[in-house]
Amino acid sequence: MEEKTIAQELKARVEAAEKVLVGLGAEWSGLEPQAAEKAYRALARLLQGKDYFIVTVSTDGRILESALDGKRITAPCGNVHWFQCREACTSDIWEEGEVPDGRCPHCGAELIPNTVEAEHYIEEGYMISWREYTAWLARTLNRCLEVLELGTGMGMRELQLLRWPFEKTVFFNNKAHMYRISGEFPQISDEIKDKALSVRENSVEFAGNL
Ligand SMILES: [Zn+2]
Numbered sequence: 001m002e003e004k005t006i007a008q009e010l011k012a013r014v015e016a017a018e019k020v021l022v023g024l025g026a027e028w029s030g031l032e033p034q035a036a037e038k039a040y041r042a043l044a045r046l047l048q049g050k051d052y053f054i055v056t057v058s059t060d061g062r063i064l065e066s067a068l069d070g071k072r073i074t075a076p077c078g079n080v081h082w083f084q085c086r087e088a089c090t091s092d093i094w095e096e097g098e099v100p101d102g103r104c105p106h107c108g109a110e111l112i113p114n115t116v117e118a119e120h121y122i123e124e125g126y127m128i129s130w131r132e133y134t135a136w137l138a139r140t141l142n143r144c145l146e147v148l149e150l151g152t153g154m155g156m157r158e159l160q161l162l163r164w165p166f167e168k169t170v171f172f173n174n175k176a177h178m179y180r181i182s183g184e185f186p187q188i189s190d191e192i193k194d195k196a197l198s199v200r201e202n203s204v205e206f207a208g209n210l
Pocket of ligand 1: 085086087088089090104105106107108109
């Protein structure tokens, strides 16, 4: 029998999994529109019909323009299409164009993108989706779970939001398996080395070619 390529095996594993957890790291930030579109389209095709959830550290909001289900995405670092008060006088969040003069209706300060770049980041913006995510994650226990960790580096937010919790999830779930695909940091810790595959390749290109 011919040996399967990594991509073929990944697709087969996703197909067989009951749940699919996807993490998008820093490799998914600052993408050219075409590269982003191609990669998100391929991801959407891969995940179609699956019970999945995506955690992304990207703040460019491109994922929300893709065919991926917005109800299955959480972006804890925020997204540039949502706005908050620069002074954080309120936890209110506004959508693009919702406030024509771009000033906080409460205090008159400038409205700025609701991302971690804000001096006083309002976390309410992503909290609803984050709660959905943690509830979803709790339901993966003892289920056949495939984890796709794509393009995660060693930044503190990537470690806290993706790498560490994903490793923990795979460690504690006997039916879990993980792919860690990253151009720079695909290393896998010893604790999960029998349940995870390390692929040293840019994850956006990898996904785009699926
Ligand atoms: Zn304000």
